[in-house]
Amino acid sequence: MVSDFKLLTLLNNDHNRGLEVMMDNYAGLVYTIVYNQLSSIFSDEDIEECVSDVFLHIFKYKDNIDLNKGSIKALLAVIAKRKSIDLYRKHKNFIDSEIPIESMDDNLFDEFDSVSSSVSKNERNNLLIQAIKSLGKPDSEIIIRKFYFKESSKDISKALGLKPNTIDKKSSRCIDKLKTILRGVL
CATH class of the missing domain: 1.10.10 (Arc Repressor Mutant, subunit A)
Known part of the structure; x- marks a missing residue:
């Protein structure tokens, strides 16, 4: 497992490789969080898209990551939970009916x-x-x-x-x- 500092450096210097390493290390964690929140409501494709959105979010805001405030693992976990909730809210009218x-x-x-x-x-x-x-x-x-x-x-x-x-x-x-x-x- 790569250290958070090395991973952040990779994300900033070699975007593709950094994203690949981040996904190799944390895709299971992110998928588990999203799956546990949404599996009884959404399809596997929706869950996979939500997981992709988590990594895309990290990638887009990689310049704002402050390792003094927490680890990349913790950040991914929080974003996975928030993206799951966002997806739920986006489809709330349908979900409220069933x-x-x-x-x-x-x-x-x-x-x-x-x-x-x-x-x-x-x-x-x-x-x-x-x-x-x-x-x-x-x-x-x-x-x-x-x-x-x-x-x-x-x-x-x-x-x-x-x-x-x-x-x-x-x-x-x-x-x-x-x-x-x-x-x-x-």
Whole structure:
């Protein structure tokens, strides 16, 4: 593995070789992050395009990389997460109509541990999707961001213009609402 300093020097002096080395070293990391965020929503081609966008972004802004602020690996991880979220937001209207939550954080499902074993996972997911949608905005978006995209309350608060403690309170209340909504169904 090449050091960050050598990689940055390569990117600046021999663009093609620098990009090749960066992709050799970090393509797996970037792909894993993007895949984990988007695989249940987007096609493999969309995921690969998002991965390419991450490396293109680094390449375009290579002159602004400050290794004193962090490693290239960390920078790639942050950009991969942001590009995934950007892709989600870009296609938000479609996704809102059909939210796939198979890979949603299991902590949300743990809140509903009284689910009957006779209810299939697919049926449970569909019921949960409908219940989340019934919360309305911004509650449904908070739940999706927190448990699907695993965003922090701080990040959600910035995106929605609310205080982090408000996000935490709303999240807790939404879980209680979902329990009530689903109690009669599951």
